[in-house]
Amino acid sequence: MPLNPSSSTASNQQETGGYAPLLSAEVREALGAGAPVVALESTIIAHGLPRPRNLRVAKELEEDVRGAGAVPATVAVLDGRAHLGLTAAQLERVAVDPDVRKLGHRDLAPALALGASGATTVSATAFLAARAGLRVFATGGLGGVHREWAQTQDESADLRLLARTGITVVCSGVKSVLDVPATLQRLETLGVGVLGYGTEYFPGFYLSSSGEPVDWTVRTPQEVADVMRAREELGGAQASLIVANPVPGKDQLDPELHDRVLARALDACRSKGVTGQAVTPFLLEYLMRETGGASLEANLAAVRGNVRLAARIAVAAAR
Numbered sequence: 001m002p003l004n005p006s007s008s009t010a011s012n013q014q015e016t017g018g019y020a021p022l023l024s025a026e027v028r029e030a031l032g033a034g035a036p037v038v039a040l041e042s043t044i045i046a047h048g049l050p051r052p053r054n055l056r057v058a059k060e061l062e063e064d065v066r067g068a069g070a071v072p073a074t075v076a077v078l079d080g081r082a083h084l085g086l087t088a089a090q091l092e093r094v095a096v097d098p099d100v101r102k103l104g105h106r107d108l109a110p111a112l113a114l115g116a117s118g119a120t121t122v123s124a125t126a127f128l129a130a131r132a133g134l135r136v137f138a139t140g141g142l143g144g145v146h147r148e149w150a151q152t153q154d155e156s157a158d159l160r161l162l163a164r165t166g167i168t169v170v171c172s173g174v175k176s177v178l179d180v181p182a183t184l185q186r187l188e189t190l191g192v193g194v195l196g197y198g199t200e201y202f203p204g205f206y207l208s209s210s211g212e213p214v215d216w217t218v219r220t221p222q223e224v225a226d227v228m229r230a231r232e233e234l235g236g237a238q239a240s241l242i243v244a245n246p247v248p249g250k251d252q253l254d255p256e257l258h259d260r261v262l263a264r265a266l267d268a269c270r271s272k273g274v275t276g277q278a279v280t281p282f283l284l285e286y287l288m289r290e291t292g293g294a295s296l297e298a299n300l301a302a303v304r305g306n307v308r309l310a311a312r313i314a315v316a317a318a319r
């Protein structure tokens with residue numbers, strides 16, 4: 001449900017200059033000093049993880065970034081204002097308020113204009129972060145081409161947005177509920193760079209490997225920073241660089257359990273007629289329930305590893 005703009009929001013917009021995103025003081029200072037900053041998305045907090053664990057995780061992820069010597073910038077829209085860097089109260093609101101919507105890139109303008117509140121997906125977060133000058137972004141798994149694409153044409157807006165946004169995204173591949181080979185093909189077509197981090201295989205989100213090979217493997221944060229610099233010095237059209245970081249083998253979901261439950265989840269999604277933005281949360285929730293929480297642990301291990309690596313990359317890139 002969109003929230004109506006309050007009069008205090010309207011006057012706040014006048015004071016601080018219309019719809020431009022608000023940077024927290026900490027994020028603004030870090031950017032000004034060329035210090036490392038890591039963008040974190042909020043859809044995973046609001047719509048990807050169960051309550052109340054989601055708030056704990058949101059705080060832990062920010063602490064992980066700080067622990068590695070970078071500044072976290074969790075991104076969300078609150079009462080019609082985009083924020084990069086949230087206060088504790090704002091982060092809590094994203095985690096607990098049931099009126100917080102899911103906002104892709106195309107939803108940003110209506111959300112700002114109508115005074116709504118929402119968590120940002122990869123597409124909206126990458127857009128806002130790159131626009132503010134952030135260079136590194138961490139998430140769990142990207143959206144991509146859905147398995148039913150031939151019928152539904154459902155391809156996440158993440159892909160098109162990443163194709164024209166210059167930011168480095170650390171993730172554990174794309175969600176395994178998707179058609180992974182088709183998504184990799186789209187990333188190639190769109191000119192989005194893909195680096196396997198310490199692996200020759202594209203990760204499988206809950207699984208350490210999707211079984212699909214990657215063309216390039218890097219092994220240190222410095223190597224990623226070097227690729228980022230080479231891209232910037234080459235110039236040309238902006239596109240994202242995906243650093244595909246697998247969940248450690250000991251933390252992955254049992255592959256046999258994964259395949260069995262996922263098949264049922266896809267059937268349920270089809271028979272219940274779930275479509276559009278609801279598809280991804282439905283599938284993630286189904287897997288979580290039907291694996292007895294095991295998929296959640298794998299998801300969290302993946303996200304945590306990505307956030308820590310993103311912070312190390314941001315530190316290397318800031319040197």
Ligand code: PSU
Binds near residue numbers: 044047121122143157
């Ligand atoms: N990764 C996770 N959990 C999530 C998502 C990613 O571990 O909930 C979110 C991201 O915000 C991603 C979105 O951008 O799912 C993709 O949704 P859709 O398929 O509707 O574009």
Ligand code: MN
Binds near residue numbers: 156277279
């Ligand atoms: Mn979709």
